Structure formats: C-alpha cells, structure tokens
Amino acid sequence: MAALQVDQVGMTFALEKGSIKALEGVSLGLASGAFGTIIGPSGCGKSTLLRLVADITQPTSGHITLAGAPPQSARLARRIGFVFQEATLLPWKTVMENVALPLTVARRAPIASRHPQELIELVGLKGFEQALPSQLSGGMQQRVAIARSLVLDPHILLLDEPFGALDDITRQRMNLELLRIWAETGTTALMVTHSLSEAVFMSDKVFVMSPRPGRITAELAIDLPRPRSQAMMKLPAFTDAINMLRDQLFAPDASAELVA
Numbered sequence: 001m002a003a004l005q006v007d008q009v010g011m012t013f014a015l016e017k018g019s020i021k022a023l024e025g026v027s028l029g030l031a032s033g034a035f036g037t038i039i040g041p042s043g044c045g046k047s048t049l050l051r052l053v054a055d056i057t058q059p060t061s062g063h064i065t066l067a068g069a070p071p072q073s074a075r076l077a078r079r080i081g082f083v084f085q086e087a088t089l090l091p092w093k094t095v096m097e098n099v100a101l102p103l104t105v106a107r108r109a110p111i112a113s114r115h116p117q118e119l120i121e122l123v124g125l126k127g128f129e130q131a132l133p134s135q136l137s138g139g140m141q142q143r144v145a146i147a148r149s150l151v152l153d154p155h156i157l158l159l160d161e162p163f164g165a166l167d168d169i170t171r172q173r174m175n176l177e178l179l180r181i182w183a184e185t186g187t188t189a190l191m192v193t194h195s196l197s198e199a200v201f202m203s204d205k206v207f208v209m210s211p212r213p214g215r216i217t218a219e220l221a222i223d224l225p226r227p228r229s230q231a232m233m234k235l236p237a238f239t240d241a242i243n244m245l246r247d248q249l250f251a252p253d254a255s256a257e258l259v260a
Contacts, residue, residue: 040209
C-alpha cells in the first residue's frame with residue numbers, strides 16, 4: 001500500500017468575482033519510506049497540494065489517501081509533520097520547549113512518541129536545549145522546526161521549501177542533515193522546492209508540475225545510491241537528471257513518465 005496516493009485531485013478557490021483553478025487532475029503516488037519532491041514554477045499550486053495532503057484544506061475534486069485512509073484520519077491521529085520555509089518558532093520558548101510543543105498540544109507523554117531530547121540530539125543541537133530562537137542561526141532554527149515536526153513520530157513529513165531562505169552553503173549542509181534524519185526516522189517525506197539540483201539530490205522520485213492550473217506533467221525516478229553524498233553531484237547521472245527536469249519544466253504541456 002502506498003504511503004501517499006493522490007488521484008485526480010482538483011482545487012478551485014472561490015473569489016469575490018469568479019474563481020481560480022489552482023490544481024487540475026493531479027495524480028501521484030509515493031511508497032512508504034520514500035523521499036519525493038515537487039518542482040514547478042511559482043504559483044503552480046505546489047504548496048496548495050501540500051496543504052491538501054495535510055488536510056489543512058480539502059480538494060474540490062478527486063481523492064487523497066495516506067496509508068489507504070483519508071488525510072483527516074492521519075491529521076486527527078497527529079501523524080502528519082509539516083515544516084514551512086520559515087521556522088515559525090515561538091520566540092519566548094527555548095529550543096526544548098519549542099520541540100516539545102506538539103506534545104503539550106496533543107497532551108501526549110514523550111514515552112508515547114519521540115522524546116524531545118532524542119530529536120534535539122538527532123538534529124545536531126545538543127547543548128542548545130535552553131537557547132531561545134533569537135540566539136540561533138537560520139539553519140539552526142530550521143533544525144528545531146524539523147525536530148518539532150518529528151516529535152509525534154509522523155507517518156509522513158511534508159516540507160514546503162524548508163531551506164529556501166538559507167544561503168547556498170548552509171542549504172547544502174541542511175540537505176545532508178535532512179537526509180540523515182529522514183533515514184534514521186524511516187518516515188515518508190514529500191518536499192516542495194524550486195531547486196532542480198536539490199530535487200535530484202534528495203529524492204527517490206521527482207514530480208514536475210505545470211503552470212496554473214497545476215498538473216503533474218512528468219515523474220522522474222532518481223537512480224542514485226543512498227546514502228547520498230556531495231560527490232554524487234559530479235556524476236553524469238546527476239547532471240542528466242537535472243537536464244531532464246529542466247526540459248520538462250520548459251515543456252509544461254508535454255505529459256511524460258521518465259525513469260532515470
């Protein structure tokens with residue numbers, strides 16, 4: 001059973017005058033424990049699709065299932081983790097308190113989920129438990145946000161351009177860290193990015209979206225060994241995958257399924 005299945009999903013937003021069709025006929029699948037990314041031009045509905053998967057909003061057509069059940073079931077069971085482009089930490093709370101916040105909201109004991117201390121160490125922030133967000137760099141704040149998203153041991157982790165606001169050096173380091181954390185937790189991950197190299201480096205599968213209304217115009221399976229390393233960026237297979245994605249992005253009306 002797929003961890004995530006999206007079948008012919010459409011999303012139309014009603015406006016004061018008329019409406020906007022954000023998504024149309026979107027279909028994709030992601031296996032349990034896989035890492036998928038979505039790329040596409042700005043405004044094509046990538047973030048909207050993540051919000052639908054998270055059950056923040058509901059599609060106007062089509063169906064979404066997480067492990068065979070509607071997203072609402074996973075949301076109510078608090079099995080969906082979400083990381084945004086901004087860390088959105090509570091500035092008056094320490095690293096430990098921010099990571100533990102979902103446990104407080106869910107009224108769940110750490111023994112029933114992942115312990116905040118375990119996750120703080122997992123994301124490389126041991127020793128910063130009592131630090132405030134203002135005392136952390138942007139990359140460190142995102143580490144806290146990732147730890148917080150994992151504290152309830154989610155079945156799927158959704159990431160909306162989590163490193164988009166970081167400089168290139170920090171971003172590449174965070175990519176490696178995220179892959180390490182993802183591998184250790186074993187969760188399924190779906191990330192939105194505008195970076196072709198990031199999509200290829202991180203993913204088992206990349207989904208290409210067209211301009212609005214967003215549709216999946218191509219799927220690319222990334223045939224690179226894991227664990228990934230920066231040395232792989234020099235491989236011909238890495239460059240070829242980027243070029244194939246670039247070709248699809250500039251041919252949004254061409255629907256294709258690609259296998260590296």
